[in-house]
Amino acid sequence: MKEFNGKVMFLDRADINTDEIIPARYLTEITKEALKPYLLEDLILPGFNAQADVKKNNVVVTRANFGCGSSREHAPWALEVNDINIVIAESFARIFKQNMFNCGMMAVELSADALDRIFKKFANNETTVTTDMDKMTLRFATADEEEVFPFEISGFNRALVEADGWVGYADSKY
Amino acid sequence: MGKTIAEKIFDSHRVDNPFGDIHVINLDAVFCHEITTPVAINDLVARDMDRVFDPTKIKAVIDHVTPAKDSKTAMQGKIIRDWANRHNIKDFFDIGENGVCHALFPEKGFVRPGYTVIMGDSHTCTHGAFGAFAAGVGTTDLEVGILKGVCAFQYPESIKISVNGTLPQGVYAKDVILAIIGKLGVNGATNKVIEFTGNVIDAMSMESRMTLCNMAVEAGGTSGICAPDMVTVDYLWKFISDEFSSKEVALEKYLEFSADPDATYAQVIEIDAATLVPVTTFGYKPDQVRPVSEMSSEKVDQVYIGSCTNGRIEDLRIAAQILDGKRIKEGVRGVVSPASPAIYSQALEEGIIKIFMDAGFCVTNPTCGACLGMSNGVLAAGEVCASTTNRNFSGRMGKGGMVHLMSPASAAATALTGTITNSTLYRAGEK
Numbered sequence: 001m002k003e004f005n006g007k008v009m010f011l012d013r014a015d016i017n018t019d020e021i022i023p024a025r026y027l028t029e030i031t032k033e034a035l036k037p038y039l040l041e042d043l044i045l046p047g048f049n050a051q052a053d054v055k056k057n058n059v060v061v062t063r064a065n066f067g068c069g070s071s072r073e074h075a076p077w078a079l080e081v082n083d084i085n086i087v088i089a090e091s092f093a094r095i096f097k098q099n100m101f102n103c104g105m106m107a108v109e110l111s112a113d114a115l116d117r118i119f120k121k122f123a124n125n126e127t128t129v130t131t132d133m134d135k136m137t138l139r140f141a142t143a144d145e146e147e148v149f150p151f152e153i154s155g156f157n158r159a160l161v162e163a164d165g166w167v168g169y170a171d172s173k174y
Numbered sequence: 175m176g177k178t179i180a181e182k183i184f185d186s187h188r189v190d191n192p193f194g195d196i197h198v199i200n201l202d203a204v205f206c207h208e209i210t211t212p213v214a215i216n217d218l219v220a221r222d223m224d225r226v227f228d229p230t231k232i233k234a235v236i237d238h239v240t241p242a243k244d245s246k247t248a249m250q251g252k253i254i255r256d257w258a259n260r261h262n263i264k265d266f267f268d269i270g271e272n273g274v275c276h277a278l279f280p281e282k283g284f285v286r287p288g289y290t291v292i293m294g295d296s297h298t299c300t301h302g303a304f305g306a307f308a309a310g311v312g313t314t315d316l317e318v319g320i321l322k323g324v325c326a327f328q329y330p331e332s333i334k335i336s337v338n339g340t341l342p343q344g345v346y347a348k349d350v351i352l353a354i355i356g357k358l359g360v361n362g363a364t365n366k367v368i369e370f371t372g373n374v375i376d377a378m379s380m381e382s383r384m385t386l387c388n389m390a391v392e393a394g395g396t397s398g399i400c401a402p403d404m405v406t407v408d409y410l411w412k413f414i415s416d417e418f419s420s421k422e423v424a425l426e427k428y429l430e431f432s433a434d435p436d437a438t439y440a441q442v443i444e445i446d447a448a449t450l451v452p453v454t455t456f457g458y459k460p461d462q463v464r465p466v467s468e469m470s471s472e473k474v475d476q477v478y479i480g481s482c483t484n485g486r487i488e489d490l491r492i493a494a495q496i497l498d499g500k501r502i503k504e505g506v507r508g509v510v511s512p513a514s515p516a517i518y519s520q521a522l523e524e525g526i527i528k529i530f531m532d533a534g535f536c537v538t539n540p541t542c543g544a545c546l547g548m549s550n551g552v553l554a555a556g557e558v559c560a561s562t563t564n565r566n567f568s569g570r571m572g573k574g575g576m577v578h579l580m581s582p583a584s585a586a587a588t589a590l591t592g593t594i595t596n597s598t599l600y601r602a603g604e605k
Binding site: 015017019020023024025027028029030031032042044064065068069070071072073076091093094095096098099102103154155156159165166167170171173174 | 209
């Protein structure tokens, strides 16, 4: 199973699409590793600097409909090769979400209220997330504060995370 | 309890129901192109699992960048070409026979009512126009599809969109779907199938139905679906005439995959066709939709007619009617890409290519290229393109470019004036 802990990159906008996560001009790459320098290159957000922010963080926290648009699995791969294995959002586009779990990564949904709280309380400070897969909780912590949020994922997606992806799971079953 | 089209297809294809609402279904077709398939192929090779579940059910094409533009795209082509050869995949389309997958595969008769189809391409939802469940997936789902012929989905709820009445002049399938996306929002149909119905859809050609279903994913939809009818049978007849004694018998069989009158929908939306107008997008999201008439001050640098949304013969005919005998505005670059060799050839025969060329358009070979900023019409930063494609995301057709999505009619009229223009200002035959 992959690691789902680390420092948080806050992306405070809904509908961040796959072209923003990894632009189509890099889809000519045929290895995941080659995508590493280009993650979120076309995302324009106040205060966001793709180069610096991607390097130091391992968790993405964002708003609704993250990963909409293209089916490109290059989007989760570009996260994965940058050691980002978990995205926490209000909701995801279907294909992106399945791609994450198919790669043994986590796309975790929290309520809009919970995310409002998280953004208000943590977004302005250096924050780490610790994921407890047994208790199904996310612990957000800064130097002075912490708060624990319960989460749910489907039994199927949990099985994919535990099997480190869909290829191994499907090959053993079908 | 009655069922939707998608529910009937799922219930006839289920192989497992491992968890809650997750259903593993078998696949009638797995489509592949050179952008998302090579990584799956390499992974299968690395796992020592370089097999395919059924070479006759796998269809492959090189379409996104063709002919190859550099060493990297040449290698992507080589990987899928070698793979198709070693697995005896007969339906592989390379240079000279290749075109945009969602235009090429339907015209080869690869999609039938009731089919389940996946592809590593979000616009796979296009094929729902044939009464099929067709969904875009990522490379891992594609890889398992290639290997095992199955895919897992959440059992799909459907949204029924009923369009009735008469479309006003200058309003086409593209305007209908943009209006619907504007209403639903970019995640209004997430995890759901959009079932299109109503007398406007009944009267549409297969080409127009494909335009509608193509953009279901822009509202987050898993697949678009139109119920099979005689229009579907007529389109498919040359491929299925051996299987059925008459078109009526074929239709009767396919009507198994129509929705029951008491089917349950997550949402039902009624649209009065008479209220629709030609529309275009104004921002970086496909749900940011506005009447063309309100965008008339927007200047464009390029007009692009093509893609899996609007690069079919019907689209080229409509644009050519408007362009016939006229020249595009000086300073505007016109690019047209017929979406398949058959469409290109038909357009040549009908004199459509000459009309485009006389008007000042560059005619490219069939390819996805410009739509996603990979080749054949990439924008420079600060440039604006009126485009018949499906995505206006920031950077989509080139970093720093702006894309306004619209119908082929509006795009052709815009090419003539250099600013976003309603096609009804250029009625067919008027010079």
